[in-house]
Amino acid sequence: VNRSITLSLLGPDALPSASARERRVTMKQTALLASAQRGDRAALAALIDEQAGPVYALVSRMLVRQPALVDDVAQDVLLRVVENLSRFDPRGSAKLSTWVLTIATRRCIDVLRRPRRLEPLDEELAAVSPGPEESAEQRQLYRAVVAAMAELSPEQRAVLVLRAYHDFEHDQIARALEIEPGTVRSRLSRARAALRAAVDRPGGQR
Amino acid sequence: MSEREPFEADERRALDAWSAATPPADLAARVLARSNRRQRGRRARWGLAAAAALLGAIGGGALLLGRSASTGGARSGSRQLAARGTVAIGDRALAVAEAGSTLSWRLDRDGAARVEQPRGNVFYRVSPGASFRVTTPVGVVTVLGTCFRVAIVPAAGTAGGGARALVTVHEGRVQAMSAGFGGREVSAGQAAWLDGASAPQLRPATIAPRRALAASPATTRPARAAARTGGPMAGKLSRDLSRLEREVGVLRRALAKAQGKADQTKVFDLKKSDLVAMAQRCELRWDMPSLTIDKAPTVPKKHRERLGLGPAEVASIEDVLAKQHRKVVSSLRKLYVEVTNDRQAARVLSPWSLISEITGKSPRAERKAVFSQLARERAGLATASADERRSAFERMMRLLTALGARLEKEIGARIGPDLARRYRREGGGFGSRSRSSYGCPKSDKRP
Numbered sequence: 001v002n003r004s005i006t007l008s009l010l011g012p013d014a015l016p017s018a019s020a021r022e023r024r025v026t027m028k029q030t031a032l033l034a035s036a037q038r039g040d041r042a043a044l045a046a047l048i049d050e051q052a053g054p055v056y057a058l059v060s061r062m063l064v065r066q067p068a069l070v071d072d073v074a075q076d077v078l079l080r081v082v083e084n085l086s087r088f089d090p091r092g093s094a095k096l097s098t099w100v101l102t103i104a105t106r107r108c109i110d111v112l113r114r115p116r117r118l119e120p121l122d123e124e125l126a127a128v129s130p131g132p133e134e135s136a137e138q139r140q141l142y143r144a145v146v147a148a149m150a151e152l153s154p155e156q157r158a159v160l161v162l163r164a165y166h167d168f169e170h171d172q173i174a175r176a177l178e179i180e181p182g183t184v185r186s187r188l189s190r191a192r193a194a195l196r197a198a199v200d201r202p203g204g205q206r
Numbered sequence: 207m208s209e210r211e212p213f214e215a216d217e218r219r220a221l222d223a224w225s226a227a228t229p230p231a232d233l234a235a236r237v238l239a240r241s242n243r244r245q246r247g248r249r250a251r252w253g254l255a256a257a258a259a260l261l262g263a264i265g266g267g268a269l270l271l272g273r274s275a276s277t278g279g280a281r282s283g284s285r286q287l288a289a290r291g292t293v294a295i296g297d298r299a300l301a302v303a304e305a306g307s308t309l310s311w312r313l314d315r316d317g318a319a320r321v322e323q324p325r326g327n328v329f330y331r332v333s334p335g336a337s338f339r340v341t342t343p344v345g346v347v348t349v350l351g352t353c354f355r356v357a358i359v360p361a362a363g364t365a366g367g368g369a370r371a372l373v374t375v376h377e378g379r380v381q382a383m384s385a386g387f388g389g390r391e392v393s394a395g396q397a398a399w400l401d402g403a404s405a406p407q408l409r410p411a412t413i414a415p416r417r418a419l420a421a422s423p424a425t426t427r428p429a430r431a432a433a434r435t436g437g438p439m440a441g442k443l444s445r446d447l448s449r450l451e452r453e454v455g456v457l458r459r460a461l462a463k464a465q466g467k468a469d470q471t472k473v474f475d476l477k478k479s480d481l482v483a484m485a486q487r488c489e490l491r492w493d494m495p496s497l498t499i500d501k502a503p504t505v506p507k508k509h510r511e512r513l514g515l516g517p518a519e520v521a522s523i524e525d526v527l528a529k530q531h532r533k534v535v536s537s538l539r540k541l542y543v544e545v546t547n548d549r550q551a552a553r554v555l556s557p558w559s560l561i562s563e564i565t566g567k568s569p570r571a572e573r574k575a576v577f578s579q580l581a582r583e584r585a586g587l588a589t590a591s592a593d594e595r596r597s598a599f600e601r602m603m604r605l606l607t608a609l610g611a612r613l614e615k616e617i618g619a620r621i622g623p624d625l626a627r628r629y630r631r632e633g634g635g636f637g638s639r640s641r642s643s644y645g646c647p648k649s650d651k652r653p
Contacts, residue, residue: 041238048234056233057226067383068346070227072318072337078237079316083244141223149224164213164221192213195220 062108102176112154148198160191284310298333344402353377376562481585489643493635494609497557502528522620568599
């Protein structure tokens with residue numbers, strides 16, 4: 001998670017251990033959010049630009065079998081953020097990044113659940129693959145992981161992605177997905193087992 | 207709850223291997239543009255609702271809504287074309303499909319379009335707006351700009367059911383994505399192969415790239431679009447980019463001079479030796495005004511300032527530019543209809559699309575021959591034949607390559623030849639500059 005964004009909505013008082021630099025970043029980010037909520041288009045553009053990376057990463061991992069949809073869904077998520085930003089309460093329990101990624105996760109699950117009228121032609125593979133500089137072993141592992149993750153249900157995948165890549169706590173995941181904390185643990189356990197299996201069998205043969 | 211179970215080493219390795227996609231640079235700009243459009247749409251709907259209520263209250267009435275530049279197509283559909291045809295996809299896209307092409311499409315509520323092209327050869331023109339994506343058997347093409355062609359070519363021994371797709375971009379940019387092998391951006395003047403078995407491979411396009419010598423639209427357009435849509439750094443970056451492009455041009459010319467080489471970026475006022483050398487390469491260079499679909503070029507502010515042009519002079523130049531623009535676009539449309547017999551597409555395609563299409567319909571051998579003949583004529587090594595059976599491509603090239611000189615002459619008649627020359631020199635040529643060659647014909651006798 002982008003550290004500056006993580007800090008952004010806690011406010012300086014919530015960061016007793018933050019360095020002076022981090023506090024400056026926090027104040028800047030808080031001011032940015034306030035400006036964006038007041039309708040300042042430049043501030044809104046900067047804020048969306050900052051959120052675009054984590055959102056795109058989450059969406060690309062969630063839509064591992066539908067790389068062609070990633071750009072649209074990420075755009076759709078960020079559009080919802082723009083249109084609902086005035087409703088976000090910076091003094092509430094959720095950080096902006098948590099709120100944004102919750103929207104993204106729910107949107108991805110909606111997309112994955114709905115019947116597809118146009119079936120993607122690239123079902124087997126993911127949006128991003130290692131570049132030519134990566135080793136053959138790395139490429140093999142990547143493919144194995146992608147295949148393993150694609151086998152998970154959207155909800156299992158969401159739990160893993162939020163936990164492993166976006167630093168969500170279990171209770172945050174539970175709230176984001178509207179499930180019980182126990183369910184978070186069981187889904188995470190299943191996803192981790194799939195990860196380990198991918199490493200054990202990098203050929204991806206199941 | 208704050209359970210922070212550490213991932214095991216194997217799990218971490220797997221997680222690290224699962225790289226994520228990074229967002230395109232213009233994503234925020236696109237989101238904000240969509241947001242703006244939605245807001246305008248809502249305001250328009252509220253306005254319409256209010257107007258309808260008012261009309262109802264006073265006894266009724268009719269509301270007529272016009273949609274400018276709309277293609278007025280269906281929101282979903284599918285076509286199998288036995289003959290060349292034009293298909294309108296929603297309100298903002300037009301597909302000119304060759305015989306044997308198959309297309310299906312669907313638009314969502316926001317106007318985002320999903321097109322499937324399992325076979326055939328289709329030229330697309332897409333107006334700016336929500337996303338537009340073409341899915342082929344071997345990959346996906348996402349539109350970041352305006353005009354491009356997707357040709358599905360049968361090929362044995364490849365993925366995607368024995369087919370490859372050639373994506374040629376005429377204007378703007380597209381993102382070509384080969385399933386599982388990542389994507390790459392293809393810009394105006396470029397073409398890329400998608401084969402379903404490797405990353406998209408760029409190849410030199412067979413079209414004369416727009417502004418081949420000028421700044422690359424791929425690099426300048428996003429920055430300028432971002433500058434228009436806001437972003438605290440966008441304006442500065444756009445200005446920096448323009449400045450760097452100018453400096454690169456100056457450095458290239460200085461380097462060429464220092465090395466005793468001919469200036470490769472010069473498109474007019476060429477020396478005889480340069481013209482002869484170009485004729486040996488069957489190369490043409492030309493300048494002409496920027497051609498857009500709906501408005502004539504205007505005099506740039508920097509030209510006004512540097513040349514000290516007064517309002518009357520600016521008006522004279524813009525009058526000439528507007529007249530020439532109308533003539534050229536009209537001629538291109540006639541040539542396009544002659545080549546394709548497709549009047550509907552001729553009315554809506556942009557001038558650059560018309561040029562690309564006319565070029566695309568001309569056999570490569572013919573293009574080589576035309577370039578060779580014109581280059582030799584310019585070098586004084588051949589004379590123009592009086593053959594009235596010139597092809598559409600040849601007539602188009604004669605029209606385009608003569609535009610710069612004709613424009614200078616006409617402007618000179620209004621504001622004086624010296625000032626007209628300085629005006630042309632100010633930008634290194636009028637608006638758009640090109641340098642192009644298809645190679646020489648095999649039978650060509652070199653000068």
